[in-house]
Amino acid sequence: MIYDEPKFMPGGDRYVLIEFGSEMNLELNFIAQGLASAITASKLKGVVETAPCFASLLVHYEPNTIRYSDIVKELHAMVGQLGSPENIELDSRLFYIETMYLDPWTKACIEDYSAKITPKEYDPAFVARINGLADEHQLVRVHSGTEYWVASLGFWPGLPFLMPLDPRAMITCPKYNPPRTWTPQGTVGMGGSASAIYPVATPGGYQLFGRTPVPIWDYERRFKAAFGDSIVLFRPGDRLKFVTIGREQYADVEARVKDASYIHNVVGYQRFSVKNYKAWIASLDRTERF
Known part of the structure; x- marks a missing residue:
């Protein structure tokens, strides 16, 4: 299922893991890839790279540039801006x-x-x-x-x-x-x-x-x-x-x-x-x- 709210978790000292649901399906992956695309387009400060998986997204960031709490806040706002998965378009x-x-x-x-x-x-x-x-x-x-x-x-x-x-x-x-x-x-x-x-x-x-x-x-x-x-x-x-x-x-x-x-x-x-x-x-x- 798709979570009502994505789960944000630290992955060591320079990664954020975002989980969007508890199963493997295309819709969850579309959300993960839609967010990855939005992060790239926004040039979010401190982000090094992103790695989508089936129902999650790993975000690599530079902790000397942006704090964990601040990047989570930014990412949470970007998830909200994605809207319905049906609105997502990807290269x-x-x-x-x-x-x-x-x-x-x-x-x-x-x-x-x-x-x-x-x-x-x-x-x-x-x-x-x-x-x-x-x-x-x-x-x-x-x-x-x-x-x-x-x-x-x-x-x-x-x-x-x-x-x-x-x-x-x-x-x-x-x-x-x-x-x-x-x-x-x-x-x-x-x-x-x-x-x-x-x-x-x-x-x-x-x-x-x-x-x-x-x-x-x-x-x-x-x-x-x-x-x-x-x-x-x-x-x-x-x-x-x-x-x-x-x-x-x-x-x-x-x-x-x-x-x-x-x-x-x-x-x-x-x-x-x-x-x-x-x-x-x-x-x-x-x-x-x-």
């Missing part, structure tokens, strides 16, 4: 991410985990089964059938936590228990109702069902056209669409990434209207499934 880029679902690399990772840690059902089959889908092929259609909202970045620098914008594509699953010791770079998976892309090879706990060759982490600065001044591709408020590809297309993209000739498929900044999004949601037949 949003749209990325098309080529992805091979049911790929051999994540399958090998799952099999390695089952052999060395604990036996488990093949992830795509497991996720399909617990969500009432016919099989892993319907899982692919459902998961790739929507745009995703970048709610937050975390766990590893540049890893996007993604929420489906089409409610008909909402699926859920538990994380691994215990987690894996390794995950292939570019893995696409999910835990709870959030999807993610692993920027590099890391441990992890999400269920796995795809892999993308598209770079989303560029510490060598080889893809400045898409990354700009950052080493991470996505920003909160971006959207992305998974585009299904086969093994041959995967190899082609991988080769172009290797020689730095790959060009990210992105639509530049658009205005994302929460009001228009809600109107579109209301027009859907939610009994339909891909």
Whole structure:
């Protein structure tokens, strides 16, 4: 639920954590990102940066410039000025991410985990089964059938936590228990109702069902056209669409990434209207499934 009043809490000596509600949903994230955008536009004294999460916003400030009590007062006033979530409009880029679902690399990772840690059902089959889908092929259609909202970045620098914008594509699953010791770079998976892309090879706990060759982490600065001044591709408020590809297309993209000739498929900044999004949601037949 959305709190009647947001909760303000200190996070150490130079952070303010603002919680807007007690669940993970798009409306709460729109509020968090709307406030982050308003803070940036206002150039509020002493603010270093903001970090939106699903239902909260972390504000990094300089305590030698502004006191905790004063910044909380300023932030509280800004929350009031946001008004209804429906009035929020956010800058949003749209990325098309080529992805091979049911790929051999994540399958090998799952099999390695089952052999060395604990036996488990093949992830795509497991996720399909617990969500009432016919099989892993319907899982692919459902998961790739929507745009995703970048709610937050975390766990590893540049890893996007993604929420489906089409409610008909909402699926859920538990994380691994215990987690894996390794995950292939570019893995696409999910835990709870959030999807993610692993920027590099890391441990992890999400269920796995795809892999993308598209770079989303560029510490060598080889893809400045898409990354700009950052080493991470996505920003909160971006959207992305998974585009299904086969093994041959995967190899082609991988080769172009290797020689730095790959060009990210992105639509530049658009205005994302929460009001228009809600109107579109209301027009859907939610009994339909891909």
